[in-house]
Amino acid sequence: MMGYIDSLIAARRAGHVSDHIHLGLFADPSLTLDQAQEAMAAHHLAALDLHDGQSVVDVGCGFGGSLRRIDAQIAAHLTGVNIDPRQIALAREGLWRNPVAWKTCDAAAFSDTRIGWADRILSLEAMFHFPDPEAFFAACAKALRPGGRLVVSTILFADGLDRSAIAVANGFAPWPMPEMILEDPIGMAMAAGFKVQDIQDLAPLCLPGFDWMCPSPPPSLTDHPVIELCRLFQSGAASYPMLVFQAGGNTQK
């Protein structure tokens, strides 16, 4: 499971990749992948609306790249959540200015029974892995204080499960709900009490990143998940929604 992370952990230890595990955002196509990954994190953090004194959670925090930016930006209480203890071990290395709580658990379990303790929750390009996104949204709704904010991005397949999408979902397993469409996370979030503030499809701005990651897709299908993901992004058959939600203000939710 998550075989792509195994090689990335080795590459991170060797200093070959950044502390971000995502496609990057190329507002300017001349950016390097590392610069675009910083830009992607910055774009999510701008949507989070961060302020000193907040309690900020990153669910599916990878190697901690986004949390590092937050740590440099504000005085805050940080929480990094990941199912994978190896990534948590990497993320926590080095100096942190702010206190950071590290939780090795599923995305739906980060808050336990606590209610109304977090101000901001981020989940950047991770939800496609979650076995129970509905429970994830419910946990976020419980964890957030009234007025709190949740920023979630993920990858969705637009045209159902063709062979490319199946290659991607298998190659980046676990991908338990490959048939998910945009209405699903929005419905789950609203059922948990969130209001939708913004929806952006970042897929077109991810495209230049594939030049850094794989050869361009040949006419016939491959079994290479990154090449097939590139094919889906190029044809518009995959999307990369970034969803911004406002907590409803009912702490009983």
Ligand SMILES: C[S@@+](CC[C@H](N)C(=O)[O-])C[C@H]1O[C@@H](n2cnc3c(N)ncnc32)[C@H](O)[C@@H]1O
């Ligand atoms: C594509 S990476 C994104 C990492 C990070 N958000 C970033 O931007 O660098 C997906 C992350 O989701 C984590 N993940 C996968 N399944 C999870 C689960 N059930 N609960 C929490 N995190 C999970 C993976 O370990 C990985 O760190």
